[in-house]
Amino acid sequence: xxxxxxxxxxxxxxxxxxxxxxxxxxxxxxxxxxxxxQFPKQSLMLMATSxxxxxxxxxxxxxxxxxxxxxxSLTLSTLTVTSAHPEDSSFYICSxxxxxxxxxxTDTQYFGPGTRLTVL
Amino acid sequence: GENVExxxxxxxxxxxxxxxxKCTYSDSASNYxxxxxxxxxxxxxxxxxxxxxxxxxKDQRIAxxxxxxxxxxxxxITETQPEDSAxxxxxxxxxxTLGRLYFGRGTQLTVxx
Numbered sequence: 016x017x018x019x020x021x022x023x024x025x026x027x028x029x030x031x032x033x034x035x036x037x038x039x040x041x042x043x044x045x046x047x048x049x050x051x052x053q054f055p056k057q058s059l060m061l062m063a064t065s066x067x068x069x070x071x072x073x074x075x076x077x078x079x080x081x082x083x084x085x086x087x088s089l090t091l092s093t094l095t096v097t098s099a100h101p102e103d104s105s106f107y108i109c110s111x112x113x114x115x116x117x118x119x120x121t122d123t124q125y126f127g128p129g130t131r132l133t134v135l
Numbered sequence: 136g137e138n139v140e141x142x143x144x145x146x147x148x149x150x151x152x153x154x155x156x157k158c159t160y161s162d163s164a165s166n167y168x169x170x171x172x173x174x175x176x177x178x179x180x181x182x183x184x185x186x187x188x189x190x191x192x193k194d195q196r197i198a199x200x201x202x203x204x205x206x207x208x209x210x211x212i213t214e215t216q217p218e219d220s221a222x223x224x225x226x227x228x229x230x231x232t233l234g235r236l237y238f239g240r241g242t243q244l245t246v247x248x
Contacts, residue, residue: 019178047234058224058240059179075136108178112234123169124236126178 018042019111021127028099029135036094036130038109044089045111049124050082053106065092099134106131137162139227141239149247154215156242158225159207165227168201168208169236174221182223183210215246 018041028034038048047066051059063084064072071084083095092111096103108129138161148154160168169184185192185199185208192199196215201208208227212219222243228236 049235056241056243059238061235061237064235123181123184124234125181126171128178 017111017113017123017125019045019109019125019127021109021130023130024128025131025133027133027135030100031098034096034099034132036096036107036109036132038092038094038111038127040090040111040113040125043111043113045092045113046089047112048086048092049110049112050084050092050094051108051110053108053129055106059108062094096132099132101134104132104134137165137227137229137237139225139237139239141225141242143242144240145243145245147245147247148215150215150217152215154212154219154244154246156210156223156225156244157207158209158227158239159205160227160237161206162227162229163203163206165229167228167234167236168199169226169228170197170199170210171224171226171238172221173224173241179224212244215244217246217248220244220246 020039022037050062053059061074062077065084065086067086067089073079086092106129109127110124112124141158166187170182171179172182173179183197183199185201196213198211222241224241225239226236
C-alpha cells in the first residue's frame, strides 16, 4: 500500500506555455500532498503544501501565481507551471501524506516518481 | 523556518563496513525525523523514521539515533552491501505545520565490493 503516481513522467515544452503535472495517491486517501523541486544532485526543496478543498500554502520565495496548485480530491493534486521559462526546468516531485496513527501528529510521506520538465 | 544540515556529502565504504550519516536541525519543535533513500532517477523511498518520543530505532541493518537536546540525529547502516549505494536524505518536521518536511542536502553513499 501507499503508492503515489505522477503524470507525466517527463515533458518538454516551449517557453511561455503552461504545463500541468498530476499527483495521485492510488490506494489511500491523502490528507495532505506536497510539491517539491529537485535540481540535479541536490536536495528536495519544498515548494508548497496542498490540502483538499483549501488554498495551498506556499513556501517563502515560491510564486503562487507561477506555480498553481489545485487539490481537487483526497487522491489528486495538480501543479501547473504557468508561462514556463528555461529556468523552470527541473525535476518536480510530489508526496502524499498518509496518517500513520501516531499521536505525534506528523504523517508519513510517500513520494511519487517525479516529473522531469524541460523548457526550451 | 527549519534548517537541516547533513554530513558528509559523499561517503565511500568497503562492503561489510558500517556507514554513518549525521544531521542537525534548528527548530526545537520538530518531532519527526525520517530518512529517505533515492537511487538514480528514482523516487525517494522511506527507509526508517524516528519520532521525538524515542531515542533510537532499529530495523535489521539500519538504525537511527536521536538526541533532542543537541538537535541531531544519525543514520547507521551496518554490514553495508553494494545495493546500499544511493543518495540518502534526512528530514525534519513537526505536526503543527501540516506535516511539512525539510530535507538535508543528501549524502551520496558508495559501497565498493
